[in-house]
Amino acid sequence: xxxxxxxxxxxxxxxxxxxxxxxxxxxxxxxxxxxxxxxxxxxxxxxxxxxxxxxxxxxxxxxxxxxxxxxxxxxxxxxxxxxxxxxxxxxxxxxxxxxxxxxxxxxxxxxxxxxxxxxxxxxxxxxxxxxxxxxxxxxxxxxxxxxxxxxxxxxxxxxxxxxxxx
Amino acid sequence: xxxxxxxxxxxxxxxxxxxxxxxxxxxxxxxxxxxxxxxxxxxxxxxxxxxxxxxxxxxxxxxxxxxxxxxxxxxxxxxxxxxxxxxxxxxxxxxxxxxxxxxxxxxxxxxxxxxxxxxxxxxxxxxxxxxxxxxxxxxxxxxxxxxxxxxxxxxxxxxxxxxxxx
DNA sequence: TATTAATAATTAATATGATAATGATTGAGA
DNA sequence: TCTCAATCATTATCATATTAATTATTAATA
Numbered sequence: 253x254x255x256x257x258x259x260x261x262x263x264x265x266x267x268x269x270x271x272x273x274x275x276x277x278x279x280x281x282x283x284x285x286x287x288x289x290x291x292x293x294x295x296x297x298x299x300x301x302x303x304x305x306x307x308x309x310x311x312x313x314x315x316x317x318x319x320x321x322x323x324x325x326x327x328x329x330x331x332x333x334x335x336x337x338x339x340x341x342x343x344x345x346x347x348x349x350x351x352x353x354x355x356x357x358x359x360x361x362x363x364x365x366x367x368x369x370x371x372x373x374x375x376x377x378x379x380x381x382x383x384x385x386x387x388x389x390x391x392x393x394x395x396x397x398x399x400x401x402x403x404x405x406x407x408x409x410x411x412x413x414x415x416x417x418x
Numbered sequence: 419x420x421x422x423x424x425x426x427x428x429x430x431x432x433x434x435x436x437x438x439x440x441x442x443x444x445x446x447x448x449x450x451x452x453x454x455x456x457x458x459x460x461x462x463x464x465x466x467x468x469x470x471x472x473x474x475x476x477x478x479x480x481x482x483x484x485x486x487x488x489x490x491x492x493x494x495x496x497x498x499x500x501x502x503x504x505x506x507x508x509x510x511x512x513x514x515x516x517x518x519x520x521x522x523x524x525x526x527x528x529x530x531x532x533x534x535x536x537x538x539x540x541x542x543x544x545x546x547x548x549x550x551x552x553x554x555x556x557x558x559x560x561x562x563x564x565x566x567x568x569x570x571x572x573x574x575x576x577x578x579x580x581x582x583x584x
Numbered sequence: 585t586a587t588t589a590a591t592a593a594t595t596a597a598t599a600t601g602a603t604a605a606t607g608a609t610t611g612a613g614a
Numbered sequence: 615t616c617t618c619a620a621t622c623a624t625t626a627t628c629a630t631a632t633t634a635a636t637t638a639t640t641a642a643t644a
Contacts, residue, residue, distance in 0.1 A: 258461055259477065261533065263439060265552045267479045270432050272556040277429065278602085287602090287629065295424055306592060311425065313433045318630055320594060325629080342592040342639045367427065373558045374551075382551035385544045386431045390438040392539045444632090453599065453632085472622060484600055486624060491599080508609050508622040590641070600631070610621070 262389075273370060280362045284355065285329075289314060289322050291359070297332060297348045298356045304343045331355065428555075439536060446528045450521065451495075455480060455488050457525070463498060463514045464522045470509045497521065 258264060274288065281291035289312075296311045297303065305323065309316045323346055326332040331352030337343035371379060424430060440454065447457035455478075462477045463469065471489065475482045489512055492498040497518030503509035537545060 258465070260549065260553075262536070262549065263436070263443065264479065265549055265556070266432055266436050266439070268556040269552045270429070270436075271479060272558075273429060273432070282603095289630065299424070304592080305594095313430065313437060315631065315633095316593070317595080317632075321630070337592095340592085340640070344593065370428070374555055378547075378551045378554055381544075381547045382555065383426065383428065383431055385540075385548035385551070386435045387426075388544055389540055389548065390431070390434040392438075448633095455600065470622080471624095481601070481603095482623070483602080483604095483625080487600075506610070506622085510623060586644095588641100588643080591639080593636100593638085595636070596634085598632085601629080603628095604626085606623100606625070608622085608624100610619105612617100612619080614615100614617085 276366050276370070277363060280359065280366060284359055287322075289318070290326055293319070293322055293326060294331065294348065294352060294355065294359075295363075297346065298353065298360075302345050302347060304337070305346055306343070308346055326352070442532050442536070443529060446525065446532060450525055453488075455484070456492055459485070459488055459492060460497065460514065460518060460521065460525075461529075463512065464519065464526075468511050468513060470503070471512055472509070474512055492518070 277291070278288045281288055284291075286294070292312045292314065293308065296308060300307075300311075303311075305316065305319060308314075308323075309319050312319070314322065323332060323334070327334065330349055332346055332348050335345040335347065337345060374382075443457070444454045447454055450457075452460070458478045458480065459474065462474060466473075466477075469477075471482065471485060474480075474489075475485050478485070480488065489498060489500070493500065496515055498512055498514055501511040501513065503511060540548075
């Protein structure tokens with residue numbers, strides 16, 4: 253049955269996992285008038301005072317062209333601000349406004365709580381195995397973070413490190 | 419560091435895995451003038467003679483409203499056709515055209531090959547652990563397929579288990 | 585230093601995702 | 615049978631994804 257083979261393929265299983273997990277987090281952000289992606293951006297900004305749009309793209313895993321619009325809307329909502337870099341005038345820093353920063357205290361507890369419940373719904377061992385295994389898949393050939401010098405979490409195009417151009 | 423905590427959260431790890439895995443499959447479909455989602459739809463249709471849009475939505479994990487447009491474009495490209503059900507005139511069957519069916523022979527070998535290489539890039543044990551663990555996360559409380567009577571991988575609210583109307 | 589190759593952010597064009605709402609049908613139950 | 619809830623496909627609306635192209639700026643190099 254090639255059918256089941258497709259449904260149990262890694263991409264489909266990954267999609268099913270996301271479909272099962274994300275709604276609860278999406279709902280929390282929605283309750284604050286935010287989309288899932290806007291929430292992801294804010295979460296990163298809450299941890300970084302100064303960050304360029306490019307770095308924000310790397311940390312959120314949102315491609316730059318999409319990020320431009322997301323930041324636009326967050327800016328219009330008064331939650332973030334843009335600031336051009338002086339040293340490199342190509343770069344643009346993004347940062348939270350006072351209002352945007354204040355949201356952290358309202359949103360993060362709910363997020364943390366939902367995440368804790370999610371984690372509890374699975375065996376601790378399984379949880380770790382999945383996270384480690386997925387990192388291994390996402391980063392073939394590259395050891396765990398910290399094991400080797402050069403190691404960026406989400407490398408852009410530049411194909412896998414070791415895989416000889418599968 | 420709450421920072422790394424976010425980057426190693428399940429949702430972000432899932433996204434990173436998809437970002438690492440999908441480009442190679444997407445490229446294959448793109449070379450045939452298809453998007454990733456159009457390819458997903460075709461893959462399912464290649465395995466199902468008659469299938470309603472609703473069932474197609476369940477099997478592809480693509481929400482019905484998105485699917486409508488995707489099928490529209492596949493139809494305009496002459497790769498699939500719609501057919502209204504006689505017994506239940508609400509339902510619409512989707513099926514491949516001769517042209518759409520013929521594509522399978524051209525595309526699937528490349529897909530299968532890429533998938534095999536992907537699988538080889540990871541320890542067999544890790545691979546299985548990840549798939550099983552993710553299914554457990556996507557289907558909390560539900561045993562492995564076959565373990566218990568009632569159990570389908572991607573059921574919406576109360577979708578049919580055996581596809582009774584095919 | 586004049587040129588040229590990279591980078592960062594953005595725009596443009598098209599396709600998809602998420603939610604709510606609609607119209608057509610069907611099914612369940614009083 | 616009549617009414618009402620539920621289902622299926624679709625539309626509408628807004629936000630995001632993907633890829634290519636553009637603009638501004640910086641770095642690299644002859």
